[in-house]
Amino acid sequence: MSENIEKNAPVYPIINIFQQEKKIERHHHVVFEFFYLKKGYVNFEIGGKSYKLSAGSVVFIQPLEVHSVKSIGNDSFEYCSLVFDSSVFGFENNPCREFFDSVRLKRFVELSDKILDHLVLLCDSSNKKTPGYEILQTTLLFDILSYLIITNQYETVALLRKQTKYNISAIDIAIEYIKDNFADNIELQDVLKLTNYSRSHFIRLFKEHTGMNLVEYINKYRIEKACLELIYSKKNITEIATEFGFNNIQYFSRVFKQYMNCTPKQYQMKGKNSMKPNSAKDAKDRIN
Numbered sequence: 001m002s003e004n005i006e007k008n009a010p011v012y013p014i015i016n017i018f019q020q021e022k023k024i025e026r027h028h029h030v031v032f033e034f035f036y037l038k039k040g041y042v043n044f045e046i047g048g049k050s051y052k053l054s055a056g057s058v059v060f061i062q063p064l065e066v067h068s069v070k071s072i073g074n075d076s077f078e079y080c081s082l083v084f085d086s087s088v089f090g091f092e093n094n095p096c097r098e099f100f101d102s103v104r105l106k107r108f109v110e111l112s113d114k115i116l117d118h119l120v121l122l123c124d125s126s127n128k129k130t131p132g133y134e135i136l137q138t139t140l141l142f143d144i145l146s147y148l149i150i151t152n153q154y155e156t157v158a159l160l161r162k163q164t165k166y167n168i169s170a171i172d173i174a175i176e177y178i179k180d181n182f183a184d185n186i187e188l189q190d191v192l193k194l195t196n197y198s199r200s201h202f203i204r205l206f207k208e209h210t211g212m213n214l215v216e217y218i219n220k221y222r223i224e225k226a227c228l229e230l231i232y233s234k235k236n237i238t239e240i241a242t243e244f245g246f247n248n249i250q251y252f253s254r255v256f257k258q259y260m261n262c263t264p265k266q267y268q269m270k271g272k273n274s275m276k277p278n279s280a281k282d283a284k285d286r287i288n
Helices: 095-101 113-123 133-150 157-162 170-181 188-192 199-210 214-232 237-243 249-260 264-274
Strands: 014-021 023-027 032-039 041-046 049-054 058-061 067-071 077-084 103-105 154-156
Touching: 014 113, 014 133, 032 041, 032 113, 041 058, 067 077, 077 113, 077 133, 095 103, 113 133, 170 188, 170 199, 170 214, 188 199, 199 214, 214 237, 214 249, 214 264, 237 249, 237 264, 249 264
Parallel strands: none
Antiparallel strands: 014 077, 023 067, 032 058, 032 077, 041 049, 041 067, 103 154
16 A cells, blocks of 8 residues: 555545555655655655665655655565645645745754654554544644754745755746646746746656646646645635636536546535544545
8 A cells, every 4th residue: 555645535634644565656646745764774766866765764745746665675664654735734824834835844854753753653543533633633743843943954945046056946946836826827838938948858857757747737736736625615616616727617527537536526525524523534544
């Protein structure tokens, strides 16, 4: 079983995962993730680069970053993950969310033993029925972020752009532009203006980095963000479709079903029902 988010499963603000695997196939998701390698040795591939990691390593994964994990040798590895969406910080004008959106955490971070013990404890399935479990999850997330801020394990986006040693690629800039403007009508030419690449070179690099062409990537990002609104907002499906860049409800439904294997209404009903008392399944059932 990999950590891929199922196509037909709702995405929740915070999920804890514990798995023992030999391989996690190449994939990406719309949420953020802290990946903690609890046991073993792995090749961790992300952003087109491969890293050899040992137990104790913690990786921060941005939304839509393609990544995979493979055990080194015949033994399996164990990992714990904290997966979350920025909606956990509240609306876009929330100071916590504004700060989080303005920084980029380091790829490989160091956390205290106390925080890692807390993460492992919450990943234990026997603790997931504890009253107030969601509060414990939120506390852990804020503990992690507070620790990273105090220990300066981040850079501001503005500073990253100025410091050439970080070499922010054209693909990173394109993805950031898409995330900021996904509700608008984005054309390839709009994205090319942000880079120094030729049309053919950019198309090739974008495909290599994301596994999709530009239109596929934009549509998938829109659909995955719309999933959160379908579950957590009181807006109707037409309002959500319009808000996320689909002016035609039929086109929105067709693209949604292509990516999620169900209609927006079916997805909404399933997600809202799973949030009712005594009906939520274990997070492992929502993560493939």
